[in-house]
Amino acid sequence: MKVYTHFFKINETEGFRWRTLLHFGNSWDCIGSIVMKNPGSSTFTKEVPVSKPEVLEGLSRYRFKELNWYEFSIDPTMRYVASLFAYKYGLDDPAQLSGVIQIFNLFYIKDADLTKAKQKAEKYGIPPLFNDALQMTQYDIDHLIAPVYLGFGSLAYSKEYGERAKLIFDAAIKLEGCNYLSCKFHENFYYHPQWLIPFGKNYHNGLLTLLRFKQETFYPTDADNAILNIPRNTISRSRVKSIESAVLENFPTRRYDNNRRLKSNENAAYGITIAEGYIEVRQAFEGKSKTAQPKASDSEVKKTLEDRGYISEKNWLGRKRLIDFGNTDSEIIEHVRTEIQELFKELEIYHWNS
Numbered sequence: 001m002k003v004y005t006h007f008f009k010i011n012e013t014e015g016f017r018w019r020t021l022l023h024f025g026n027s028w029d030c031i032g033s034i035v036m037k038n039p040g041s042s043t044f045t046k047e048v049p050v051s052k053p054e055v056l057e058g059l060s061r062y063r064f065k066e067l068n069w070y071e072f073s074i075d076p077t078m079r080y081v082a083s084l085f086a087y088k089y090g091l092d093d094p095a096q097l098s099g100v101i102q103i104f105n106l107f108y109i110k111d112a113d114l115t116k117a118k119q120k121a122e123k124y125g126i127p128p129l130f131n132d133a134l135q136m137t138q139y140d141i142d143h144l145i146a147p148v149y150l151g152f153g154s155l156a157y158s159k160e161y162g163e164r165a166k167l168i169f170d171a172a173i174k175l176e177g178c179n180y181l182s183c184k185f186h187e188n189f190y191y192h193p194q195w196l197i198p199f200g201k202n203y204h205n206g207l208l209t210l211l212r213f214k215q216e217t218f219y220p221t222d223a224d225n226a227i228l229n230i231p232r233n234t235i236s237r238s239r240v241k242s243i244e245s246a247v248l249e250n251f252p253t254r255r256y257d258n259n260r261r262l263k264s265n266e267n268a269a270y271g272i273t274i275a276e277g278y279i280e281v282r283q284a285f286e287g288k289s290k291t292a293q294p295k296a297s298d299s300e301v302k303k304t305l306e307d308r309g310y311i312s313e314k315n316w317l318g319r320k321r322l323i324d325f326g327n328t329d330s331e332i333i334e335h336v337r338t339e340i341q342e343l344f345k346e347l348e349i350y351h352w353n354s
Contacts, residue, residue, distance in 0.1 A: 001082055001094070003042060003072040004050065004059055007110075008127050014120060016127040017042070017110040021062060022078055025098035028058035030145040032085055033102040035168050036192060037155050038121070040112040042075040062100070064129070064139075075112075078103075080193035084149060088214050104140040104168075106152050106161040107133075115345045118160065137164045144168075146177030149213060153192040153307035156185075157300070165190070180212035195309045199324060202230055203309060235323045240277045243322055246333045247274050251340065256284070264344040267351040270301060270317070272340055279336060280319040281305055281343065297350045304346055308339075 005020040017039035024031075049068035050056060059069050082094035085101055108127055111117035130136040150156075150172060156165040169185055172178045182188050189209045191200055200206025204227050211220035248255065254262045256271070263271040263284045271284030283295060298317060305318030312318055325335035 001074055001078070001097075003074055003078060004055075004069050005042075005072050006064075006067050007044070007070050007072075008129075010124050014124070015110055016108040016124075017072070018108045018127045018129070019062065019064060020072070020103040021059070022082060022101040022103065023058070024082070024095070024100075027099045028061055029099045031097065031099035031101060032088070032147045032149070033104060033144050034081055034084075034149045034151055034193075035104045035106070035140070035144075035172075036077070036151045037114060037153060038105050038107050038117045039103075039110040040075050040077050042072045042078065042110075045071045045073055062102070062143075077192075077194055080197040083197050084193050084213070087210065088147065088149075090214075102143070102145065104144070106155055106164050106168075108136075113345060115349070121160075133164065137167055141168060141171040144171060144175065146172075146175040147180075147213070147216070148172045148175060148178050149193075150181070150188070150190050151192045151196070152190050154190075154300070154303040156190045157303045177216060179216045180218060182218050190307070191309075192307060195307065199309050202324060203311075204230070206309065235277060239329065240322065243329055243332055243336075244274050244277075246329075247322075247336050247340070250337045254344075262340065264348045265351075268347065269295065269297065269350040269352050270347045272343060274322075274336075277322050278319045279322060279339065280316045281310070281347075282316050301347065301350065308343075 002023040003020065004023060006018050008016040008018070010016070020039065047070070050059065050071055056069070079094070081101060081103065082097065086092075086094040086097055089097070091097065107117070107121045109117045109120045109124060111120060126133055126136050130139070150169060152161070152165050155161040166185060169181070173181050173183055189205050191206060191209055196206055196209060200210060207227055207230060208220070208223055211223050211226060212218055215221065244260070248260065248262075251262050254264065256263060260275050261271050261273045261284070268284050270281055273280040273282070281301065302312050302317050306312070309324070310318030310320045322332055322336060325339065326332040
């Protein structure tokens with residue numbers, strides 16, 4: 001796989017990565033498109049424009065004005081995108097793909113930290129090619145080639161980007177090869193490949209999404225049997241307690257209430273609980289007897305958690321089994337620790353006086 005893109009520097013450390021292409025094999029035919037949140041960690045392999053004539057000839061099919069193309073590194077999300085389309089086409093290995101996958105995004109600030117990326121987008125706006133966000137989104141819509149996977153996650157329902165997501169959705173459902181989508185926007189799951197590929201197959205809605213995309217129908221055949229055969233892993237109570245303790249030890253200054261709950265700061269509206277073999281999220285309050293009062297941001301948090309593979313049930317906005325984070329104890333502990341750090345960043349914008 002090779003990665004080609006346009007890049008517009010904002011300053012020495014920040015910029016817009018736009019019109020990213022994943023190229024496989026020798027063909028330059030487009031084999032699909034994906035729309036996600038924003039560009040992540042991929043960066044220059046060499047900070048000089050592509051100059052090979054045979055590569056430029058292939059890229060010319062995707063040209064917009066006289067812009068330089070750059071070769072970028074392969075980041076984890078791109079590998080998951082490749083795996084998603086390999087699954088779609090019934091291939092055992094993404095290396096067997098042949099052609100180009102187009103990557104589009106809801107916004108184009110390059111930053112793997114979504115919270116920081118959104119803040120930068122507010123400051124820097126859109127790539128300098130466009131007059132406004134609507135023109136930028138319309139360009140993406142006009143260049144979608146099916147099959148199109150929509151993986152913008154919780155941003156589908158966000159105040160800042162929900163309108164763009166809906167415009168793209170309205171265009172995608174009209175394309176042949178996108179019959180896996182319901183015509184009702186809210187009935188679809190917009191899972192990001194970073195969750196869908198490594199973890200989604202072990203969850204009802206994740207596996208259903210994969211089957212829909214592969215079979216190009218909202219009602220895939222044999223889905224019920226496939227879902228019934230999802231592995232139900234078990235873990236001993238003593239092992240659970242050991243893992244929970246090891247996870248909590250990483251956050252000595254973030255604990256509150258019974259020391260099994262964590263929050264990013266004193267004014268955080270949402271807390272994380274590590275207990276009974278789960279990582280769970282709900283409003284941050286002390287004492288079991290207190291009942292959470294509905295908060296306007298609860299629905300946003302639910303969508304954010306759903307995008308990360310959490311299930312909303314009981315009094316929890318989202319909960320997920322610890323065992324789903326890895327196979328060995330050390331792997332689970334490390335992945336849950338990283339998850340908590342990422343959740344702190346996702347949830348820190350919500351506080352009690354908002």
